[in-house]
Amino acid sequence: MSNHSAPALACRDVTVRYGDVTALSDVSIEFEAGLIHAVLGQNGAGKTTFARVAAGLVQPSTGRVEISGTVIRTGHVRRSREAGVELVHQSFALPPSFTVAEAMEFGAPGRGGFYSREALADKWRAHLQGLDIQVDLSRRIRELPVETQQSIEIARALVTDAKVLILDEPTAVLSPAGIETLFARVQRLKDRGVTVILILHKIREVLGIADTISVLRGGRRVEGPLPKAGLTAEHLTALIVGDAVRSQSAKDRDALLGIEQPHSDPSSGRSVNVVQPSALTMRSVSTVSDEEGSSLDNVSLSVRPGEIVGIAGVEGNGQKTLVRAIASLAALSAGAITLAGQDVTAKTLAARRTAGLRIIPFERNVEGLSLTSSLWENWSARELLQGSLLKLVKPSRIRELCDRSLKSWGVHYHTSAQHAGSLSGGNAQKVILAREIDADAKLIIAAQPTRGLDIGATAFVWKALRAARDRGAAILLISSDLDELFDISDRVVVMLSGRVAGEFVGPYDIHSVGAAMVGATPATREI
Known part of the structure; x- marks a missing residue:
C-alpha cells in the first residue's frame, strides 16, 4: 500500500560494483512526487547506473529502492514497472521496422489477440493524441524524425500509467527546437501528476526545466535534491567537477x-x-x-x-x-x-x-579498436591500412614505437601487450588519437x-x-x-x-x- 506523503522514488545506501569498479557508492537520495527532478553530472559520474537501478535493470550490490514508501524487489524490471517506474533509454529501443501502432503494442501489458492494422492504429490513436503526439500510426519507426521517435518512446513508457518516468540523457540526439518541445512535454507530464527524473549533464538544460537538482560525481551523491531557486551555474560547476576545469x-x-x-x-x-x-x-x-x-x-x-x-x-x-x-x-x-x-x-x-586521410571513428570500441587485441596491434593498424606492413618489420620494433607514441599521448597503461578492452574510455580514445594524428x-x-x-x-x-x-x-x-x-x-x-x-x-x-x-x-x- 502506497504512502502519499512518502517520496515518489527513494534509493537507500545503494552501491553497485562491476568487479573492481564501483559505479555507485552508498547513494541515498529521495525524489518528491509530482516534480521535475534533474540528476546532473559529467560522463562517468554514475547517472545511467542510478537510472538502471531505479528501473530494475541493475541489481545493486547493497541497498534498496522504495516507490511511494514501498520497498520493491531490485534487479527486476517487471516489479519496477508494476510499481510505476518507467525508463526511456538514451539509445532508443523501438523496433525500426515496426509501424508506430505496432511499436506501441510491442511490450504493452496485457497484449494479445489478433488485430488488423487499422484496428491497431485505432487502439493507440487516442493515447498518442492525449500526449499531444501527432503522427501517422501506419508509418514505420525508421522513417520518423528522431524527435518523433523519442516522443513515441515516452508514450509507450506511459502506457502503464507510470508514476515515475526516468529519461536518460533525452536531449543528446535532439536539435535545440527538439529540446524545447521535449521540455514542454515534460512540463505537461508534471501537470498530470507524473514525477519526472531527467538524467542530464548540461547546466543550461537543467536550469531551464528542473524543479530540483541532484549532483553525482565519481559514483557518489555530492548534493541534492536542491531546489533550483537560487542555484547558479558557478555553484553547479563546482559541485559537478570540483577543481577539474580550473x-x-x-x-x-x-x-x-x-x-x-x-x-x-x-x-x-x-x-x-x-x-x-x-x-x-x-x-x-x-x-x-x-x-x-x-x-x-x-x-x-x-x-x-x-x-x-x-x-x-x-x-x-x-x-x-x-x-x-x-x-x-x-x-x-x-x-x-x-x-x-x-x-x-x-x-x-x-x-x-x-x-x-586519418579517421577517429564514431564507435571507438567497435570501429576504432579491437578490444581483444593488444595495444601495440591496435596502434600498428595504421601501418597495415597504409600497406607498409608488407615490408619486413620486427614486432619488437613496433612495440617500441607504440610505447613511445602512447607515452607521448599520456595513455595510462601497464604494457603494450595488454588488451585494448582493459582501458578506460578516455585512454582508449587516446590510443586512437596516437594512431591517427601523426605528422x-x-x-x-x-x-x-x-x-x-x-x-x-x-x-x-x-x-x-x-x-x-x-x-x-x-x-x-x-x-x-x-x-x-x-x-x-x-x-x-x-x-x-x-x-x-x-x-x-x-x-x-x-x-x-x-x-x-x-x-x-x-x-x-x-x-
Whole structure:
C-alpha cells in the first residue's frame, strides 16, 4: 500500500560494483512526487547506473529502492514497472521496422489477440493524441524524425500509467527546437501528476526545466535534491567537477558544462591557409543507398589546411554516410572527392590514407579498436591500412614505437601487450588519437570523438585537435554537441536528410543553426 506523503522514488545506501569498479557508492537520495527532478553530472559520474537501478535493470550490490514508501524487489524490471517506474533509454529501443501502432503494442501489458492494422492504429490513436503526439500510426519507426521517435518512446513508457518516468540523457540526439518541445512535454507530464527524473549533464538544460537538482560525481551523491531557486551555474560547476576545469579557459569550461554563454568566434586572430589546395574537396557528391543512414544528395564541401569544420545535424541525417564516402566505404553515384590536391574518387581507403586521410571513428570500441587485441596491434593498424606492413618489420620494433607514441599521448597503461578492452574510455580514445594524428595527417575526420568521455578526457581531445589544426592539418569534426562545435570549429556545416542545409561562421547563433538542423528556415549566415 502506497504512502502519499512518502517520496515518489527513494534509493537507500545503494552501491553497485562491476568487479573492481564501483559505479555507485552508498547513494541515498529521495525524489518528491509530482516534480521535475534533474540528476546532473559529467560522463562517468554514475547517472545511467542510478537510472538502471531505479528501473530494475541493475541489481545493486547493497541497498534498496522504495516507490511511494514501498520497498520493491531490485534487479527486476517487471516489479519496477508494476510499481510505476518507467525508463526511456538514451539509445532508443523501438523496433525500426515496426509501424508506430505496432511499436506501441510491442511490450504493452496485457497484449494479445489478433488485430488488423487499422484496428491497431485505432487502439493507440487516442493515447498518442492525449500526449499531444501527432503522427501517422501506419508509418514505420525508421522513417520518423528522431524527435518523433523519442516522443513515441515516452508514450509507450506511459502506457502503464507510470508514476515515475526516468529519461536518460533525452536531449543528446535532439536539435535545440527538439529540446524545447521535449521540455514542454515534460512540463505537461508534471501537470498530470507524473514525477519526472531527467538524467542530464548540461547546466543550461537543467536550469531551464528542473524543479530540483541532484549532483553525482565519481559514483557518489555530492548534493541534492536542491531546489533550483537560487542555484547558479558557478555553484553547479563546482559541485559537478570540483577543481577539474580550473585549468581550462572560461570559454572551454562553459562549452564542457553546457553553460549558457554567448559564443565567440573561435577563428578570431587566426589565419587559414588559403594558398595550399584544400585538404578535402567534395564536389556535388551523391551516394547510392547506404546502410548507415541517409544517402548523400549533391553534397559540396571543403576543408582547408589549418581549419576545423564542424558538421552539425540531428543524428541520422547523413553524417555517417559522409564519413563512409570520404573513406571509400560508401559508393558514389555522382560527384568527385579530392584529398590534398589528389583526385581520390576511384581510390581505395589504403590509397586515401597514403594521401593523408586519418579517421577517429564514431564507435571507438567497435570501429576504432579491437578490444581483444593488444595495444601495440591496435596502434600498428595504421601501418597495415597504409600497406607498409608488407615490408619486413620486427614486432619488437613496433612495440617500441607504440610505447613511445602512447607515452607521448599520456595513455595510462601497464604494457603494450595488454588488451585494448582493459582501458578506460578516455585512454582508449587516446590510443586512437596516437594512431591517427601523426605528422603525415592531412585530413583528420573526428567523428563524435568525445562521446562518453568525462570532462578531463574531452578537454584533452579538444587540445589534440586544435594542436593538429595549428600544425596545418585539416579537421572535419562530426558532433551532436553544439556547444562542442561552437567552441572549437572555425566553420559549422549543417546536414539535413543527406544534404548541406546551411553553413555558418562564428559568432554562432544557436537558434539559426538549430533552425537549419530541422529545416525550419533558411540558414541566415551562409558563407
